[in-house]
Amino acid sequence: MAAPIQNHVWVGTETGILKGINLVKRQAANYTDVSSLTPGQEVNVMCWGDPQESEILLGCKDGTVKVYSAEKSKFTEFHDCGGGEGVFRGLGILDNAIITCVESGLLKVWQQGSSENLELQVGPGVRKMRQCDADRNKVGTGGKENDLKIWDLQRTEEPIFRAKNVRNDWLDLRVPVWIRDLDFIPGTDNIVTCTSYHQVRIYDPSCPQRRPVLEALYGEDPLTALSVTPDGMSVVVGNSHGNLGVIDLRKGSLLRALKGSAGSIRSIQCHKSMPLVASCGLDRFLRVHHLNDKELLHKVYLKSRLNCLLLTSRDKWEEEELVATTEQEVKDEEDEVWDAMETVVEKTPTKLQPVTSDSNVEGITKVSTSKKQKKKRKVI
Template sequence: MATMEYNVFVGSETGLLKAANCAEEKWNNLNTLEDVKKDNEICCMCWGSSQQEKVYFAQRNQLIKVYNILSGEICEEIELNAGEGKFKNIAVFDQQILTALDSGIVNLWNNKGESELEIKTGDKLSCMRQNFFKRNLVATGGKENPLKLWDINKPTEPIFTSKNVPHDWLNLRVPIHVMSIGFIPKSEKIVTGTGYHQVRVYDPSTYQRRPVLNVTFDEYPITALTVCPNGNQVIVGNTQGNMTKIDLRKGNVACRYKGFAGGIKDLQCHPTLPYVASCSLDRFLRIHHMDLKHIMHKFYMKSRLNCLLLSKKWPTIDDEGGSPTDVSKEKIDDMSDALWDKLPVLGSKEQLPSGKMQKTKKRKLATKELPKQKMKKSVC
């Protein structure tokens, strides 16, 4: 029996690895119900290589499992002894696994589960992100732990450390809390989302260590962030369930996405298509169109979701080779035309029923007599 081709992989709090097929609008659990435990909570995920044949996912009990997409089963388990703390993110560098704990320790592990490298990034680590274009660069940040850029080949000290913004108008220190990080493609800039609802852009190539752009979004902590493929916009989500696209060129809100009922945990844009996938605490996996803003696919997955992984493979919508954007526009136009066709035409009085004709005549007579009555009362 051939395995189903999945487009999105999702990790849940219960320890179940889930996957959705957007062409058939179906989703499945990829591991058994015996794995449903609190210690098996899936904290983060990553691809094993650019071919996207294996999915690495890290659990709360510091066990990393590898799911083989071709065989449709978990093919490997790696037990780590990283210390106290919860995984914040994992990545793959030179066929080795890079992990980050909330205690601030970043390790590089070999296939035998032995630590080859250890970096102390600071206490209360909230996020770690690997540069997709330069795999040796890693950015970290957390609560009272500023943004730092590390080179794995030279891990003795960070190559860039951000500086806090100036004091506010009351001359009070602005607290630091980096909750999400993203790398802007075709540049050295880094964008961050903070726990104090700010989106900031840093440029390590310049002498300035403070952010070159600082945008305030909503009033709630930003829990998820993803950079659009063009590098000009960033999509952020917060604890209130608000997802918004922010234009980094103008520093304002470009558009808002609707349909959420819980805090957003993870976001990821498709590398070639105008789609963005999101998972939230309301147990839904949603896939929005970045430009048209409507929901393309929606899956209720019965568990609170922590993280997701978007595949390059996507179902073809138009068999003739049309782009998905054009097809989606045509679908919207057809839906709107069908809606207008269902509405009754009220262009002339002859098309109205006899009962409605009499009511409209009475209303017109009443409106004509109303000013005269008011005039008489005012004269008296």
């Protein structure tokens, strides 16, 4: 079996191509057969298929979910997960089941080998469905005029939390709702959302008012994606103008701006343990920033418009690459030693001619005897 592909980032594109990027080697490769692509294979959402991150699930525009195995270096499964209207807005895994949510609000849990699948209507205009990492039975949903809801997939009669809109503005007009992305804050039950009205909001499900406990504004353009940092103290948000900002979740203030993007941000993901954040969007570049010093560590041009990404949770990338490089150098040195050795050819011994008659044997014996007698006479 081939060794697993050591890519650090996986990206899904508008053209339907799955791309893998090794940031240490600075290599990018396509893992989809480009000749067989159709317009319906645009990759809208992605998620890991197992905790080992050896499988990747891709939700496509035509309603299919593809499973790519990094260990086998090929697509191993294709699932027809059609139903509802619109493209996928969320994808997840629960045990051996696949969780999908489409734009019309139909959320389904597809059990393998079963015709009875859980169906749940979470409201129209969904823009994002995200599964909680700490509790896999918990998902959050939200969209256009569809405020935040938290669902327990074991008790689907009613959401366990339903957000309430903020109070009317200073003109006593209703404030519109348009959630674009959401994420669960690690170590707490709180959820952070971003909206098309450049609002960043934090909700506490234990709060009886059900309104945001904190709200911050970032820029003037619609916010399109976000990701909470590993410590849960801040959130990285991106907007349709290509701006990236780090917002403090305790005070609601802007900590720092991450520069470099030139198009709408489609996907952001922070590393689980290292101070890194990856982002991609319509400018066809994958970027990896350092969260503390704002340095742009990696910038990779990937030719296609990028919709979504997955950042591996592995750390110590340089050490992994150093071990692989050392093993390769040792192997190369061994090959050089063997190549420098001279080739030794063994010579076959000369065969004695067989004796065919007794007379020859007797003659040889007589001659050798006579030589011995002559030597004895000389000594005397």
